[in-house]
Amino acid sequence: MAGGAQWSEVRAFLTAHTGMALSVPQIRRLDERLVARSQGLTPHQYLMFLRSPAGTTDLEDLVAALVVNKTDLFRDDLQLAAFRSQVLTPLVARRRRPLRVWSAGCATGEEVATLLVLLAEAGADPGSTVLGTDISGEVLNRARWWSYSREQLNRVPPELRSRYFTRSGAKESLSPALRERASFQCHNLMARPYPEAPGGGGFDVIFCRNVLIYFTAEAFQRTVEALAASLAPGGTLVLSASEPLLQVPPSLRVHRGEQAFFYVRPEGETPPDAPLAVAAPGRVASKPSPAAGFSVRPKEAPPPDASVMVSVPRRGASKASAAADFPVRPKEAAPGAPGAVAAPPSVASKASPAAEKGGLSATPQPTTPDAFLEADLLFACVLDGAASGVPDSVSERDLRRCLSFDPDHAAARYLLGLLLEQCRRAAEATGEYRRALQSLEAGRARPVPFFLNPDRLRIACAHAAERLESSRRKR
């Protein structure tokens, strides 16, 4: 355990308060801050102070030091495209009333802005609302500016950009007509009660993306159950692609889209009474992996292009298929019937943080050089781990952490795809290959210190995705 043992009580309190599993570098930095802040109090006295009303400012400061505020407009456009076609469009058609949407852990509000645009585009009732909440009041103040850099706007499809954003100095801001449908509220997902949907009856949609990945397994499970209880019948919970559920609460059904999973509370079922008391055992990440050690190279039935990752590339090009763009590709446009039940995705990626000092970013950041640095560090850890035989679950966790810092890290996505594929999680693997391809084709993927250049990587991703999709079609 890093850091001084004397602070362990305070750390445990912060973990319980935020739900977050602290990484070793986080602990180290937290301890430094604690030494500076406690000013002569013993750790126990300082803990008492933090628990008291007088300690609120210190508590906020410590929490701000722990949380990761990375977010983006139209983050994960592949998932959003699936959300639009499979969830939102049918929901708008079904519910002829204003929709109530909640973005839990919204950071600086880009997800709220994205949801407002999606609702408007889907023709939702103009009385529809989006609530954004976060544990950090500081990021919410930033969210209320509704102001985005040009770089952030690059992710927004051009026609939506001109329709919903207006130039304001060096920045662009969201149109006032959309802004007034949103509200922000400071809320800790570990605290009760949870926000009420306007008019009661639960939220139609809850987004809680890239929040639970930092939580302990127990906090993850409890939060999912509480979020499920906050849904209206027929409502949908959207987690990030990095946060598939191993144990789906009984109140939810998995709706398996082509490249995304959604969790739906069936119509006409009573919500569980006391979801908060349940700390389901064993939600934790560790699905038994076929064998220890992410060798990068698949262990069984090696896909033909996998070896390009680790050895001299030997496969030639195949035509790269077009990546999914937003708005929806024709292939994804056919709305599935929400509520369709499918087997749950196999593995949860629990947050047990890796060597990730970026967990201590107090300031909201789009993808900053710091975030890139973190992503590259984590990626390097994975490559080192692959050489020394760390378990697949650790590689998977580090790759997902890396991608939470740089979602367009195409090499990391491709490696994640390979790892998932060798764990026989073909649908998830296809999604990752497609996402990598999309980042590459949109020119968002940075060249990273790696032995595949972007062109070759694009071909490898296209190859892999096509191979998996065609074997799925044959089945």
Ligand SMILES: C[S@@+](CC[C@H](N)C(=O)[O-])C[C@H]1O[C@@H](n2cnc3c(N)ncnc32)[C@H](O)[C@@H]1O
């Ligand atoms: C990485 S950001 C995700 C932002 C956005 N949902 C997205 O996917 O782009 C995670 C956010 O979760 C918030 N968070 C962390 N722990 C929380 C908690 N216990 N309750 C509410 N928000 C929390 C952090 O403050 C941070 O802003």
